Amino acid sequence: MSEPGGPGQRPEEQWPPYSYPQHQPYPQQHQYPPWQPPVPPKKASPAAVVLVSGSAVVVILMTLAFLAWGYPGFLRDPDVKTLPGISPGGSATLASPTPTITTPSTPVALPGGRAPMPKRTKPLANPVTCAFTPDSGSPAPKKVALPPDGPAPSSGTAEVRLATSAGDIGLTLDRALAPCTVVNFLSLAKQGFYDGTSCHRLSVTAGLQMLQCGDPVGDGTGGPGYTIRDEVFPELTYGRGVLAMAKTNQPDSGGSQFFLVYGEINIPPEYTVFGSIDDAGLEVVDKVARGGIDQSKPGIGDGSGPPKIPVKFTHVTTP
Known part of the structure; x- marks a missing residue:
């Protein structure tokens, strides 16, 4: 490549003449600008x-x-006794996350019929030994005696009738599924613990269709002042007509709260099933479910809340 100026030639290099800088006088020492008053900030x-x-x-x-x-x-209160499943926050751990309570714009779809009851593949020993633990952290406005510790039969059933403001609900308690839970429920009912209490939580959400009851406080935080052991097994299933215990997200934390399943429900096998609802009782629960949720009252933030049709227990008939 040729350099500028023609092939093979280098342009004549030009250097500017060197000029020596002239010496400037040094500034006078210790001269400062005149003092100016400070300017205040704007x-x-x-x-x-x-x-x-x-x-x-x-x-x-x-x-x-x-x-x-x-x-x-x-x-939120971590001890709230609610149900789980679609994610109730709290006690029964039946479902929680939607931030607002909503009532479906269309009537609640009810499946009809009833789901098969779960069965243990391996029967329990007969009798079993029950034990109940006092719980000072659970509000108990109604003082009751603890059920008796000791042996309990694991076979047979007990018929119970819940007289409510919405109609009677018949229950069949199954000792083969949960003998100690049956002992607990009968003990509370015979002491009048459920009389005057109301079902505080209705869920009409697909995957969590149930009515929760048994809280003497009425907001999901109450109990009998003691806890009972879970009686669960891997084959547990839940469906229309099932009666099960609510609890917190901790094991062995149930007490008095229970839930009545009237439709579809998808929850893990962590909630004790101890009986079933009769056909007449399911019709009552269906009526309550169709009535929907009372949005004028506070819920727990998962799409569930107090039912519009009140369900208040007036009396529980036991064997």
Whole structure:
């Protein structure tokens, strides 16, 4: 490649003449600029103050909203006795996450008929030994005696009738499924524990269709002042017509709360099944389910809440 100036030739290099800098006189020592009074900082305008304050308030409110609703159950009572499944937060661990209670715009679809009752593939020993544990952390506005510890039969059934403001609900308690849970339920009923209590939670959500009852406090936090052991097994299934115990998300935390399944329900085999609902009782629960959720009352934030048609127990008839 040829350099500029023709082939084989280098352009004549030109150097600018060197010029020596002239010496400048040194500035006089210790001369400072005259003193000037400090200038006060400018005051922020009222509009700027309002803008900054408003932004801070918005950030604080957004942070609180995130903590309260960003994680289901973050600011909720961990001991609430609810059901689980689609994810009730709390006690029975029957389902929780939707942040608002909603009532379906169309009537609740009920499957009709009844689901087969679960059965143990391996029968329990007969009798079994029951034990009940006092629980000082569970609100118990109704004081009751603990059921008796000791042997209990694991065969046979017991017929119970719940007289309620919505109609009578017949139950068949099955000792082969959960003998100690049956002992507990009969003990509470005979002491009048359920009289005057109401079913506090109706869920009409697909996958969690049940009515929850048995809380003397009425908000899902109450119990009898003691806990009972879970009586579960891997083959447990839940469906229309099943009667089961509610509990917290901890094992062996049931007490007095139970739920009546009237439709579809998808929950793990962690809730003791101890009986079934008769046909007349299912019709009562169906009527309550069709009535929907009372949105004027607080729920637990998972799409469930108090039923519009009240279900208040007036008396429980036991053998």
